[in-house]
Amino acid sequence: MASSPTSSQATNEDPTGPISSASQATLTITPHNAEARLAFSEVADWVIERSQGGQDDEKDQARTQASNFMWTSPRHIRDAEVGTLIAQIRTGYLSSSSPSSSFSLYDNPKTISSPADTAEAQSAVGKYIRTGSYFVDLTHPPTNVFRGWIAGRRTSSGSPDEFVLCLENTALLGIRQHHALFQVHQTGRIALRKLSDRGIVEVDGDALQPREVRVLNKHSSFVRLGQLKYEVAYSRFSMTEEHTAILGRYIQTLYRQPSPPDLSFTPTPAAGNTIQVGQWTLTTAGTVGTGGEGRVSVGVNNVGEVVALKRISVSKNGFAPKRRQCTLETLTHLADTANNDRIVRLREVITDDPKANNASADMWPRLVLTVIVSLLEALDFLHSNGWIHGDIKPPNIGVHHWDPEKASVVLLDIEDAIHAPQGYALPLPGCTGTVGWLSPERELQQFNFSTDVWAVGVTALWMLHGRHPWQLSINPWRRGQEFENKRQLFHRQYEDVTGWIANSNPKAMGKAILQMIRHPFAHTEEQRSQRPGCREILNILRALDGKREVTDGPPSKRSRTDMQ
Structure with a gap:
């Protein structure tokens, strides 16, 4: 007779799978x-x-x-922690005014010599x-x-x-x-x-x-x-268009609105690290507006207030932003006094410099820079020891500490890393990595450590842009007509993104990202050039950060990798 698995063993059961009662769940x-x-x-x-006889x-x-x-x-499932909890209750380590009747399923505690023995025995058996x-x-x-x-x-x-x-x-x-x-x-x-x-x-x-x-x-x-x-987590179904339509109709009924609301600015929160600016959590709607003075994103706070966050780079002469702030404060006061909802109101001004006298107070690129540097340092350690991570994406990046000055990241899901002592690996289409984060050559030909660098570049774009740079459900860079038909769409999205980088990012960071997302099938000669390794990109970013270059010596220990 096969034994039941323990709680520490992974199962293939999915509470939100297609045949589950929770397949259309919004939240679990x-x-x-x-x-x-x-x-x-x-x-x-x-x-x-079930009651007996309908009584x-x-x-x-x-x-x-x-x-x-x-x-x-x-x-x-056999759960050792629950077994320990029950043993502690039975021996008086924890008290319960109404212990569960299920405790009677366990051995008589009188056969145990001490509370410590009870907890140890119960933990070993589990519940x-x-x-x-x-x-x-x-x-x-x-x-x-x-x-x-x-x-x-x-x-x-x-x-x-x-x-x-x-x-x-x-x-x-x-x-x-x-x-x-x-x-x-x-x-x-x-x-x-x-x-x-x-x-x-x-x-x-x-x-x-x-x-x-x-x-x-x-x-x-x-x-x-x-x-x-x-x-408590939002489900995969909550990310679909079908769910958005259901949600819109539900809100229309619940709040007695004449029509379903536009939820495009506040989509369901996606997996990965969220960006918090003061009290505001940036939504995955990304950049919803751009102009000569900055970019606009959408933020939501803990009570559900929605605001537009305009990010402005402040030059050494900070007079213009201060003048705009003064104007907005004056108009906000007038609108509040007249109870007029047709004029945009200023909620607050957030800066990463209390004195507002730094060369650039736009914190987003700075935060991205520190995280990307830390991520590249961690990957440099793996590559130096002959390993390719192979699945770099936001959910596989743990952030211990994150501020504009430094970041500490942990690489997750490294049990599927690829051993490449010769510096390269052969393609295994459909077997490793995640669609959307795979470098174009990954499933077509021999690839090397720089496949991780590509994924870091895509991650940087995801952080800066607020969403994935190219939305494709299948990898166009795989053999077969079904996949090749998607390549033209990828090229259009890729060229839109590279143009956006050139016009919107600090020069050195933009240069680094463009080099990280080079690939052998690009339309321009520059983007078809060889993709650099971690240390070459680190040197570009360190120049932006005003720090020393990375040499061919031992890899930096600023970041670490943990087996998770």
Whole structure:
């Protein structure tokens, strides 16, 4: 008989897969800590129970309601952390005013000589639990659309909550009857609201006050409800045009609008590192306007206010920006006094220099520069030891520290790195890397370390432009007519991007990016030239940064790679 996998073993089960009950989910709420995983498992066990002879119709109705908003894996997982948690409760290390009946499934604690032995034995055995997620699905709205999806503990009377987080009132979990509320915000994001005066609600470690609303502006966040911790993430389906249409109609109904709203400026947050400017999180709409004085992006804050952020490079003579700021402040005061919504209003001015006397106060290129330098240093270490990462993209770049002066990055997902002791590797179409980040030669011919440099260049464009520079669902640089038909579209997008770089970026950074995205099939001779390695690009960027060049000596230790 095959044993069930442990919680540390990866499974192929996908809560938002095409045949899942959550296939059209907007948001998933996945138990993260042992307390949340145990509570979810107990709720899942309760949901699948059925009353005998129809004598408990009210409970069956509550179970059906709860099952509409949770996806459960068809198999049990052995979870050592949950086993340790149960052992600690049984031995008095943790207290629970109403311990779960499922604890009786374990050995009699009297056979264990000490609390430490109990925890050790229980951890070794583990606890078989059901795993899964709660989810928000706009095609299956809550009982009260205008109220939203309520999360709390199981109720004995009244309307049940959509998300049943636990079964009993226990001090160990700290979940109120109606603890928190999830609702669709007018921006198209999901908002979280704290309902109880006494319950704990935190988003990424930031505690919410009673009735406070927090809009979830990142692709994924960690949410704490009582002592239960969850990873809350937007789904793949939420990135599709089909979902955007459903979302628009839902908002139209919810907020009684005459027509669906335009959500193009506040698309669903994408995976990867978000850019935060003061209180504002930049959306993935990218640069929505350009002019002689700067570029305009869209930002959203924690309460869902949407603003246009205009980035202006400040010269040594900062008089012109100060004059514009003074004009905007005057007009904002007039508009506020007259309660006139037809004049744009200034919310705030953000600068990376309190004295506003630096040569260039536009922080975006500076932030990009520090991260790209740190990333190239990490890759230089890999390349120097005969390895190609092969899948550089924002989700595989962890940022420990990020400010305009320096950054510290960690390369993730390096277990699939390619060993290339001779300095090159052979193509394996469709087997490695990610479409959109593969260098053109990668799936056509022999490639070398510079394939990673290409991906760094695309990452730099993604950071500067706010979106991927070329949106193609398949790699046009693969053999076969189906792929070759897409190459002309790629060339057009590529040439648009190279033109944008030449006109919009600091000279040295633009030069570095153009060299990083060279490829052998480009239309211009310059872009067909050989793509440089990490150290050559670092020397260009170091010149921009006013630092010494990288020599052929040992690679820099400023950045590091961790096996994740």
